[in-house]
Amino acid sequence: MVPLSWYLALAAALFCVGLYGVLARKNAVAILMSIELMLNAVNINLVAFWHYLTPQVPSGQMFTIIVLTVAAAEAAVGLALIISIYRRRSTVVAEEIDLMKW
Amino acid sequence: MLNEWTFIGLFLLMGAIFPGVPILLQSLVLGPKKNNPVKNSPYECGIETVGDTWVQFKVQYYIFGLVFVVFDVETIFLFPFAVAFDQVRLFMVVEVVIFILILAGGLVYAWRKGALEWV
């Protein structure tokens, strides 16, 4: 069988890739995609812990579904914000969205 | 349980090979290859293409996607509930009805706000 540590390492790697994307990408939509990657990494962790440690209790799967819900809500609101900003200012570059300095 | 999913995995693989073979057969072996720039240009009923392919689309399309995502997530919650339906009591069913009604409120809001109109 696959050891638990493999899943955890993969999740950590995926999380860090997502983190790099969030910090380094200029495009706001790309940043949002990187956040989705990070959420997926978290989900891998939750399901892996559920499978290996507490398979009798549905908590791990429960939280995964809650994370999915939050991810969906976040994507919906985030993309709506980006589209709205694009329509007002014709840009989706995160650095140029500096309304506070306007 | 893994056995069933192995079947699905192999099926998806085979589902890619089956249509892939005739496509490759046609494009690599059987079909003629006499390309020219005019033949390869985008088809617009014989008229030359003007401007960019990326015409601007309405934000209206996005709103429908948005409402869909919300209802998609809602239904995902209801599927395990449906499977456990024999165990749940009547008051738990009422809880689910409240859950559905809260989201129906969202639909009503979108409707009243005019977000569901195609303008």
Next chain:
Amino acid sequence: MDVGTLISNPVVAIREWLAQLLSNLGLAPQAADVILMILGILVIASVSLILPLFLIWFERRVVARMQDRIGPNRVGPQGLLQTIADAVKLLIKEDITPIGADKLVYNLAPILSVIAVISMWAVIPYAATMVGTTLNVGALYLVSVGSLGTLAIMMGGWSSNNKYALLGAFRTVAQLVSYEAPLLLSLLVPVILARSMDLNTIVRAQNVWFIVAAPIAALIFFVTSVAEVGRTPFDLLEAESEIVAGFHIEYTGMKFGMFFVAEFLHAFTVGALTAVLFLGGWRGPGAEQAPILGVGYFMLKAFAGYFVVILMRSALPRIRIDHMLDLNWKFLVPLALAVIVFTVLGDKVIGEAGITSPWARSGLLFLVNLVLAGLVYAVLSGAARRQRAEEAAGQAHDGQGALAEAAAHGEAGPHAAPAH
């Protein structure tokens, strides 16, 4: 090998015989399992890919009959081989990739669209013992592979570098994505009634066909499924007369053929799924004892569903885009939500009251549906009456205005003046 079993239950008999053969050859049981699986997949996949050859002929003949024509009747007996001739024609056509197209995505899209449809057949039960695999999330699996089809169309439309194709892709989102919401909701109703997402369990639970207990859900499921296929009256994503075939405008040869095959197989799958979820699937007299009969019943029901799809296609005009969206969001989605609320409450109350006879339960749920239908009728007729009243008031107002205007400009109006 028992001949009786071979005739009445061929798949299991052949499977056991092959397993015996493979273990005699000295293969490990797991390897034998995988080989049997691959054989099963080959059978299901090739049947579902050869089936469209027949379906296309069948549909062309039926549509021709509806339009008082004969349809394909030259190649082979009754034109049966016409589709094969067409496939050969597609095979020897030139493969064109338009300038500026995204090569990888462009070539992947038709394959993905076939995968999306063909994969549904992995979980559809043909008979009591004949099913690709019993997945405990079967119903959800159907939706998940179905959503790959939406993706395939978007990929095809985006990668073609063509305005019409992109427009088609966007209409796809407006239509396929919108109609997925009521599809999911109506799919929930048979799952509630059967307390399982496994399709074979859903079929076994139908001592009384679910169409009795959930007629409205069945109707919603059927309509939204047809919309998901994207055929008339819901063919806005292709709409030859407006956006010249939409997302597959640039596709030629076999790639176009694959979109075509996927569409026809999907249309038949709609019939098959309606049969499985609402019409009792393979159930019928003697189907438990002789599964081969079950295949017959299943195919009969699936073809009945498919026939209705064809009738809809040949009888109805294309729906307008705003009407299409209104039908979905202002009618089907609220109705599906109401059906779920009524069904869960009704079913639980019936269960708590201690009624277990399947006929009584289905009958009571049918009454619940009837009440809901009455409510919907009352709401709709009320809304229609209000709208008519508003329109009448508006028209009366307009009419008076027009009359006053005509009076002000004289009898003939200003444009007729030069003629005098």
Next chain:
Amino acid sequence: MTAAQVIFLITAVLTLGAGVYVVAARNLVHAALALIAAFFGVAVLFVLLQAGFLAAVQVVLYIGAIAILIIFAIMLTRRVMEDTGPQTNRQWWLAGIIALVLFGAIVFSLRLVPALQGVTAAAQPIPTDTIEKLGFAFVDPNQYLLPFELASVLLLVALIGSIVISADRK
């Protein structure tokens, strides 16, 4: 090496590769398609972890809904397609260092937890009625009723919020 390990390694490499492509690709639609591949890889991992329901949900929700929404947003903000300059900001090297350091820290701290070492099989057999338990847990007041109802409120707020944000006319 068992079959499960081989499948895991292939899936892990493909998922990570797709993830790297998401953050590195210049063409955003390609990045979104790579994101879909990563989602699919995670679904395969869920299957390996015997969470078939979550795998199906992952495909329905992430690929069927969220990814479509993202592709859609990319198509609506079409200017981003014309971006030819660098797709990363000036501090990309700093971001890389942070990500690498974090990865190192996580792996290091994982090695410090003795409870995680050598876990290669599930502690208890995986129950066959996971979905049923999940469904019951959602509506049982003693378990997760509050998150369940809160989820619907969250979705309602998200729906109203995004309609308000995106429906304003210029």
